[in-house]
Amino acid sequence: MSTAEHEDADRRPIAKGWCPGAYRPMRSGDGLIVRVRPRLGRLTLAQALGLCEAARRFGSGIIELTNRANLQLRGVRESQHLKLVAALAELGLLDDDPSLEQRRNIVVPPLWRPGDDTERLANELAARLGELPPLPAKFGFAVDAGPAPVLVFTSADVRIERGRGGGLIVRADGARDGVSVDPSTAIDVVIALASWFATTGGGTRMKAHLAQHALPAALAPTTAPAPQAALPLPGPTLLGPAYYVAFGQMAAVSLEQLLQDCAADALRVAPRRAIILENASWAASSEFITAHDDPLLNVDACPGAPACASATVETRLLARGLAPLLAGTARLGGPRTLHISGCAKGCARAQAADLTLVGRDGSFDIVRVGTAWDRPSCMGVAPRALASIIGTD
Numbered sequence: 001m002s003t004a005e006h007e008d009a010d011r012r013p014i015a016k017g018w019c020p021g022a023y024r025p026m027r028s029g030d031g032l033i034v035r036v037r038p039r040l041g042r043l044t045l046a047q048a049l050g051l052c053e054a055a056r057r058f059g060s061g062i063i064e065l066t067n068r069a070n071l072q073l074r075g076v077r078e079s080q081h082l083k084l085v086a087a088l089a090e091l092g093l094l095d096d097d098p099s100l101e102q103r104r105n106i107v108v109p110p111l112w113r114p115g116d117d118t119e120r121l122a123n124e125l126a127a128r129l130g131e132l133p134p135l136p137a138k139f140g141f142a143v144d145a146g147p148a149p150v151l152v153f154t155s156a157d158v159r160i161e162r163g164r165g166g167g168l169i170v171r172a173d174g175a176r177d178g179v180s181v182d183p184s185t186a187i188d189v190v191i192a193l194a195s196w197f198a199t200t201g202g203g204t205r206m207k208a209h210l211a212q213h214a215l216p217a218a219l220a221p222t223t224a225p226a227p228q229a230a231l232p233l234p235g236p237t238l239l240g241p242a243y244y245v246a247f248g249q250m251a252a253v254s255l256e257q258l259l260q261d262c263a264a265d266a267l268r269v270a271p272r273r274a275i276i277l278e279n280a281s282w283a284a285s286s287e288f289i290t291a292h293d294d295p296l297l298n299v300d301a302c303p304g305a306p307a308c309a310s311a312t313v314e315t316r317l318l319a320r321g322l323a324p325l326l327a328g329t330a331r332l333g334g335p336r337t338l339h340i341s342g343c344a345k346g347c348a349r350a351q352a353a354d355l356t357l358v359g360r361d362g363s364f365d366i367v368r369v370g371t372a373w374d375r376p377s378c379m380g381v382a383p384r385a386l387a388s389i390i391g392t393d
């Protein structure tokens with residue numbers, strides 16, 4: 001990690017001490033947030049429709065996709081939480097053991113196939129979660145064992161990837177290279193890396209820890225990852241059509257309609273706020289992003305006010321208004337990616353964006369090529385003045 005990145009990590013406001021789970025939801029301005037971690041990022045049609053019904057019945061009817069390809073039900077009433085947990089368990093979307101449920105932070109590439117290395121290793125890791133030491137709640141794993149890594153920008157602390165020679169590697173996040181493994185030893189090495197992190201006083205995330213501590217000789221990285229590949233864009237994929245979800249937030253009724261219109265067999269959840277409908281036909285939809293050049297694909301915005309109690313500014317309507325301006329500025333060499341954050345925590349995007357607007361006391365601070373917690377170049381800009389700033393950037 002460079003010195004600058006180090007400073008950035010130090011400046012990032014402390015996140016809440018846990019990730020919201022199904023058993024342990026988080027309170028927000030619009031009620032409880034209940035997170036569901038679908039195994040291998042896949043829901044059967046019955047599970048997907050059941051989840052939509054649960055979102056309507058026990059919550060506000062809003063479902064969110066997270067950056068790590070999980071699902072969140074928003075606006076759940078406290079009085080309905082236990083009923084929702086029972087409904088999710090009935091759908092087979094929960095582990096019986098809340099502590100295992102909480103630590104099942106495993107993200108996979110969306111186009112895995114039955115019987116491939118990704119499926120086998122993700123299942124083995126899920127079955128061996130009890131062998132892991134106590135870890136911070138946000139500590140996560142990417143089982144990215146397809147032909148090329150596609151989850152490089154998806155948050156994870158330990159990664160299983162394809163190495164340059166075609167074999168598997170296990171890579172600590174922040175390390176350039178990984179340890180060569182074969183499928184039978186990969187999870188042993190994952191557990192060894194997590195144990196090293198825990199026993200050496202690992203803090204919250206692997207990348208920051210690795211900047212301060214060298215890996216032991218037995219886990220020394222030797223093999224570079226294969227060149228990364230892209231996640232699927234909106235449109236057809238080998239499994240069925242991919243749709244993107246603006247800001248990761250959709251109405252349960254819209255998802256139900258899409259599943260029905262496409263005659264999908266199952267639903268896969270992908271990082272970067274996408275869904276793939278297995279064995280489905282393409283159906284036009286105004287509720288989802290369907291064009292690969294839609295400027296909203298390059299815009300991140302957290303829920304903002306009033307949904308989040310930490311925000312003093314509205315974010316997503318503003319983002320929809322500003323997104324079309326990006327197409328013009330990007331052609332002229334201006335900002336291509338835009339992040340609108342309700343506060344300096346920057347929940348919607350951990351990586352730098354070309355332009356980041358950070359809410360503070362009803363106005364925005366502006367960060368160029370940075371994150372929400374970086375030093376702004378301009379402060380206290382009124383929301384109505386932002387369009388002209390983007391247009392001239």
Ligand code: SF4
Nearest residue numbers: 302308342343346347
């Ligand atoms: S970044 Fe957005 S969602 Fe996260 S705490 Fe701040 S206002 Fe809330």
